Amino acid sequence: MGVEQALGHIPALRRYARLLTGDATRADDLVQDTLERACIKWALWQPGSVLRSWLLSLMHNLHLNHVRDWRHDDGHIALEDAPEPTHDPMARAAERLDLQQALGALPTQMREVLLLVTIEEYTYAEAADILGVPVGTVMSRLHRARERMRELMTGNAEPARPTPLQLVK
Amino acid sequence: MSEPADRIDDDELHAFVDAQIDASRVPAILAWLQTHPQDAAKVLQWQAHRVQLRQLARALDLGETPASLNDVVTRAAAGERRRSLWQQAAAVLLLVTGALAGGRYWGQTSAGQLSGPVAPATMAASPDFVRDAVLAHAVFVPEKRHAVEVAASDEAHLVQWLSRRLGSPLKVPSLAMQGYRLLGGRLLPGEGTPRAQFMYENAQGSRVTLYVVVFEPGQAPDSTSFRSARIGSEESFYWIEERFGYALSGDVNGPDMQALAREVYGQLER
Numbered sequence: 001m002g003v004e005q006a007l008g009h010i011p012a013l014r015r016y017a018r019l020l021t022g023d024a025t026r027a028d029d030l031v032q033d034t035l036e037r038a039c040i041k042w043a044l045w046q047p048g049s050v051l052r053s054w055l056l057s058l059m060h061n062l063h064l065n066h067v068r069d070w071r072h073d074d075g076h077i078a079l080e081d082a083p084e085p086t087h088d089p090m091a092r093a094a095e096r097l098d099l100q101q102a103l104g105a106l107p108t109q110m111r112e113v114l115l116l117v118t119i120e121e122y123t124y125a126e127a128a129d130i131l132g133v134p135v136g137t138v139m140s141r142l143h144r145a146r147e148r149m150r151e152l153m154t155g156n157a158e159p160a161r162p163t164p165l166q167l168v169k
Numbered sequence: 170m171s172e173p174a175d176r177i178d179d180d181e182l183h184a185f186v187d188a189q190i191d192a193s194r195v196p197a198i199l200a201w202l203q204t205h206p207q208d209a210a211k212v213l214q215w216q217a218h219r220v221q222l223r224q225l226a227r228a229l230d231l232g233e234t235p236a237s238l239n240d241v242v243t244r245a246a247a248g249e250r251r252r253s254l255w256q257q258a259a260a261v262l263l264l265v266t267g268a269l270a271g272g273r274y275w276g277q278t279s280a281g282q283l284s285g286p287v288a289p290a291t292m293a294a295s296p297d298f299v300r301d302a303v304l305a306h307a308v309f310v311p312e313k314r315h316a317v318e319v320a321a322s323d324e325a326h327l328v329q330w331l332s333r334r335l336g337s338p339l340k341v342p343s344l345a346m347q348g349y350r351l352l353g354g355r356l357l358p359g360e361g362t363p364r365a366q367f368m369y370e371n372a373q374g375s376r377v378t379l380y381v382v383v384f385e386p387g388q389a390p391d392s393t394s395f396r397s398a399r400i401g402s403e404e405s406f407y408w409i410e411e412r413f414g415y416a417l418s419g420d421v422n423g424p425d426m427q428a429l430a431r432e433v434y435g436q437l438e439r
Contacts, residue, residue: 003246004242006242007239007243011234014234019226035242039241039244039245042245099218099222114222118219119222119223124189149218153218
């Protein structure tokens with residue numbers, strides 16, 4: 001089997017890229033770049049390793065480059081270009097929008113860790129491997145991501161509730 | 170039992186939320202959360218956000234995968250296959266065996282001749298598309314699940330779509346009388362212009378493909394009579410008719426292949 005194995009992973013890559021960039025067009029561009037890179041570097045992929053992880057790590061590197069290129073906007077369009085499916089009851093849609101908004105407001109590196117761990121269900125060690133950082137970095141980014149989400153979403157949903165600030169490491 | 174005093178740090182709380190913790194630690198964590206309401210509230214929210222994020226991911230409407238994305242891979246796969254084919258140069262034999270006997274099906278051109286003076290570019294162009302056709306045949310015929318991009322069940326859409334992409338109305342011949350049913354088709358990249366491939370299969374699972382090129386105006390090679398080419402065990406019959414180039418490929422024994430090609434040629438003529 002050759003590079004055509006990548007075909008089966010395209011839907012998952014699109015989903016991930018969509019959440020990462022928050023924008024449908026940018027997401028598919030990123031997937032396209034990732035696939036092109038994968039085809040060029042195919043010989044470097046080790047058949048024993050997990051293909052999806054390798055593709056995600058290629059995507060991670062490309063995305064970092066893109067974000068660097070666009071520096072000023074963090075590579076993320078959170079709201080206006082990513083309309084929610086409208087079949088949900090209003091309350092539900094509003095809640096998800098908040099979630100999506102909060103996700104979009106995270107710095108890229110935190111968002112990546114959060115997505116790899118919660119959506120893709122990678123272990124912390126696997127996520128570290130994909131991102132090319134130590135596990136400790138994954139843990140601290142994950143923690144900051146979750147606390148940030150909590151602040152952002154609590155601020156929206158329950159403005160009255162005081163959130164005691166905790167100093168963490 | 171683990172003592173409630175056991176200090177639980179944030180790393181462990183995350184691992185608890187993400188189910189990445191050893192089951193033996195769970196009682197200690199639960200005990201900790203019972204005595205630390207702030208941590209409990211935090212963990213509940215992390216957990217809720219985790220669930221909501223997963224719902225969001227599932228609810229995303231991504232639409233169909235754009236063909237351009239699949240193309241990146243299939244093109245590279247074809248390239249991979251092509252390279253390995255050409256690397257095994259000794260095993261590859263491209264034999265243009267010349268024209269078949271003429272007949273009323275083959276139009277006005279007489280057997281064994283091109284229909285007119287042929288520019289060098291034309292000479293180069295025809296084997297190129299035939300080689301592409303045979304390679305596309307070799308790549309997709311073994312596919313079980315992705316043999317075609319659009320299934321024949323949606324034939325009207327298939328024909329409309331490929332006609333639009335190739336920029337010219339296409340016809341799909343029926344080979345039902347010969348025992349081959351249409352499986353569907355796909356769009357393929359090609360030098361300059363996109364190509365279409367239609368795939369047929371008989372009851373024994375034997376497959377033939379019809380590859381269609383629409384040349385750019387002015388780029389079309391002169392019409393040629395019926396010719397056959399052989400690469401490995403695949404035989405391909407090809408001809409050029411005005412702006413269209415056709416190649417019918419299959420691993421079917423000679424006379425049968427010829428009969429199929431005759432049929433296709435006849436139907437496309439009309």
